[in-house]
Each structure stands twice: as C-alpha cells, then as structure tokens.
Amino acid sequence: MDFTNLIEGLAGFTVDGLTKGSIYALVALGYTLVYGVLRLINFAHSEVFMVGAWTVLGVYTAVGAHSGVGVWLAIGITLLAGLVAALVSAGTALVVERVAYRPLRNKNAPPLIVLITAIGCSLVLVEIFGHALRVFFGAPFGRSAVNIPTVVPTREVFTIGNFNMSNIDLIVILAAVGMMVALDLFVNKSRLGRGVRAVAQDPDTASLMGVNKNNVIMLVFIIGGVAAGLAALLHTMKYDFAKFDMGFLIGIKAFTAAVLGGIGNLRGALVGGLLLGVCEVYSSALISSNWEDVTAFVILVVVLMFRPTGILGESLGKARA
Template identity: 70%
Template sequence: MDFDALISGLDRHTLDGITRGSIYALVALGYTMVYGVMKLINFAHSEVFMVGTWTVLGVYTVLGVSAGAGLGMVIAATLLALVGAMIASAGTALAVERIAYRPLRKKGAPPLIFLITGIGCSMVLVELFGQVFEVFFGPPFGRVTVNIPSVLETKELFTIPGIDLTITNTRVIIIVGAVLMMLALDTFVNKSRLGRGVRAVAQDPDTASLMGVNQNRVIMLVFVLGGAMAGVAALLYTIQYDITKFDIGFIIGLKAFTAAVLGGIGNLRGALVGGLLLGIAEVYASTVWSSEWANVTAFVVLVVILMFRPTGLLGESLGKARA
C-alpha cells in the first residue's frame, strides 16, 4: 500500500480519474436510459461502444490521415470520426433492439431471456470483429490490439500555477466534450416533446400508451440516443488511448454499468456523478495498491453501493424527473 504516492500526486490522479470517468459516464448513459425505460440491462451496449472505436479507425483510414496532419485536416477528421462513430454506434444499438429484444417483448418473455439474447448479441459483435471480418477482410481485424493514429496530438495547453498541474488539449476535449454531450442529452430528455415521451414511458408504460405515446418508438429512440452517446465515448476513448481491440467493450461496459448504478440507474445526472466518482476511485485504488486491482475496485464499489444504497447516490429517476 502506497499512500504517499497518492498524496504527492493527488492532483494528477484526480485529473486522470476525471478523464477516465467522463468516458464511463457517457457509456453509462446508454445503460441508464434503456434501464429507465425498459427495466432491462442491455448487455450488448459494451459492444455498441466497441463498434464506435472501430468506426473511428475506419474514418481515419478512409480519409488517410495520420499523426501530424494540418490543423484543418485534424478538425475535419475528428468531426467526421465523431459523426461516423455516433451513427455506427446508434445503428448497432438499434439493430440489437430489433433483432434481440423486440421479438421477445412481443412474447412477453421474462427478463432473464433478454439478458441471454443480449449476451448472445454481444458475443456475435465481438466475434464479428475478432474473427469473421478477419477471415473476409484480413487485418486490422482479428484478435490483436490495433493502434489508431493519434490524429489529435497531445499538446500542453497551460500549467496551473501553485500545484504544477499540466493541462493538455486532449484532456480538455474529453472532459468538456463529455459534459457538453450530457448537458445536451439532459436538456433533450427534460425539455423536448420526444423527451417527454421517454419520461412518460419510463414512469408508466401503460398510461403513456393511453396518452398516445408510441412505446416502440420511444424504445427505439432510447437505443439510438444511448448508442450515439457510446459513439461519442468511443471517439474520446480513442483520443486518449489510441487503441482498439475486439474485446475492449467488456470491461468498459461493466465499469459504465457500475457507474450507472452508483449514480442511480435511470438517472441521467446520476450517470455523470457515478462515472466521475468511479473513475477517480479507480485511479486512486490503482495508485495505492496496484493497477491489477483497478478492476476489482469497480465491483467492490458496486457491491457496497447495492448493499447500502441500492437506488444509487442520486436515486433512480428517469421517470420521476419533473415534467
């Protein structure tokens, strides 16, 4: 146990944690919204994120950009990658809903069956990138870690005087980007007409359909929104870590789910709080013990939260949000 390392680098570790946490928070939104509306853990959501990271790689490859491109090209490529990842992830999420969940909803199958088809979809998506595409298209697909060109190079922006903390452009983009997307989503759900439909179905599906809300459309909308957020998270992830792999989704998905539960599943602002807290807790834990235990931290946090405050820090409230 190394508390000195934690204390001496507290500012740096906190910043690391917030960066990590922003990505968790964005992925957590997908879990939280689907759960809020359908009372269902979308097991394939982690793979929706994974598809996003591959799309970023695809966009960069098609554009032929690599590290050290001109400023205009960097901005264009990043924005295109953002749009591409959002579309691809939202499309994947929608496809999962259509193929794996809708037929079961019609049959009124118990929740356990939804989880199983979700796991099945998740395996299919993982294997598409790890095996099927490799056979048909060859590299970069396959069971190896793939580097993504760091189109957006890391540059030091400024140093906070006094505590000597260097802020880089990528961190600003990740944190600000994540918070902006969450604000946009929060506004959409709380202010727009479609968002009102989402809240209505979350609150009481039967009454909502009596009031003329099309439940199927709301569910599709929720999958699209959650998928798009996962796409944003995918771009931010590639900016920070410059890699992707066929199975990166699993661990991130589990952490994001933990973040969603930590903040209160079904609660959009809870996802942000939960994500940031989990990110920070994880970085602290891996400094004090070792990085191998970082994954255990998430589960321990999850169990403790569920034991003492099963509704999460901010409570479960997608439906209870004010009208």
C-alpha cells in the same frame, strides 16, 4: 499504501480519473436509458461502443489520417470520425433492438429470456469482430489490439504548479459533460423527452396520451448508441487502439457506474461514472494499477450496501430538474 505519491500528484490523478470516468459515464447513459424505459440490462451495449471504436479506425483509414495533419484538418477529421461513429453505433443499437428485443417484447417474453438474449447478442458481436475482420482485411486484424493513428497530438493546454492539463483530457471531459447536460435538458424540458419519461413511468398511460411506445424505445437506443459512439471516439483519442473485446471491461465498468449512480437516472450515470473513474485512478496511485478493477467493484458493493438504489437513486421517470 503510497500516500505521498497520491498527494503529490493529486491534480493529475484527479484529471486522469475524470477523463476515464467521462467515458464510463457516456457509455453508462445507454444502459441507464434503456433500463429506465424497458427494465432491461442491455448487455449488447458494450459492443455498440466497440463498433464505434472500429468505425473511428475505418474513417481515419479512409481519409488517410495521420498525426502530421494541420490543426484544422485534424479537427475536421476528428469531428467526421465522431459523427460517423455515432451513426454506426446508433445503427448497431437499433439493429439489435429491432432484430432481437422487439420480437421478444411482442411475444411478451419474460425478462430473463430478454436478458440472456442481450448477453447472446453481445457475444455474437464480439466474435464477429474477432473473426470477420481478419477474414476481410487480413493481419493485423483479428484477436489482438490494432493501433489507431493519433490525429490530435497531445499538447499541454495550461500548467498549474507541477500539474499539466492536456488538450486530450480537456476535450474528453468537456465533450462528455456537454453531452450529458444536453441530454438532461432534452429529457426534462422537451416534448419528446417528456414522452420518454412518460413511458418510463407508466407505459400504458403513456400510450393513452398518444405516445408511440416503440418510437420512444427506438429513440432511447439511438441516443444510447450516439453516446457510445462518441465515447468510442474519445476513448481512441486517449488510448489509441481498437480490439474485438475492448467493450467487455468498459461495458461492465459503465454498467457499474450506472448502478452506482442509480440505474435509470441520467444524472446518476454522470456521477457514478466520474466517481468510479476517480476512485480507480486514486487506488492505482495508492496501491498499484492491478488493483483498480478490484477497487471499482468493492466501491460498488459498499455503496449498494448503504444505498441499494444507488447514489441518486431515482428512476428515469422521476429524475427531474
């Protein structure tokens, strides 16, 4: 246990953890929203994130982006990539819902059937990206990681003591928290958000109020997809690669974050994500980076032993301002 290492670099490790956790939190939103409304763990959501990362690469390639472009052009390209990734990810989530989940729902399929379908969708998407990209584009696409060009180079924004805050970390954390706050306001304050909460609390009564359940379901898949697409952009800014199976571990971690915070609860996704990210980085500073995944799941098990409903532990319906 290397405590001196952790304490000397505490600020840096904390920011690193928050950055990681922000991405978990954004992906966790998709799990938590869909679970809140459908009581379904949408395992295909990790692939919605993966599709977002490839989309970012696609946009960068299409506009010929590289690290040498000017500041304003870099910002413009990044925003464009984020927008397209959000749209493509949301579209993917929506297609999965319409093609796989809705037909099962209409037939009143038992929850286990829907769950195994979700896992199936995830595998199908992973393998499509693991094979089809090579078929269409040739090497280096395939089963290895593909580098994504750096459009926004890392710079120090400010320094406190021996700690340097980088622009990338700052962007990732601010963007994630901003999106979470906006979504929280939407769900708690707006008319449509009230409709989402109504379906989460009692779908039949919600339909008696004139709420179209299928529209609400599509809406949560879209919101989850947009958040995952944005998370993918932030991930590529920090880690600069795309890989066909990159969604798996991040998806599991984000799902863990959602359960840790209280699945079905939006604020829980943020709290769970940030907590998980920080704990992972602390543990790799304390022991070694090989242990961060172990730590993540040990924390999950321990927290659930004492608080089985997660840290904030309310449903989407009940979570309110």
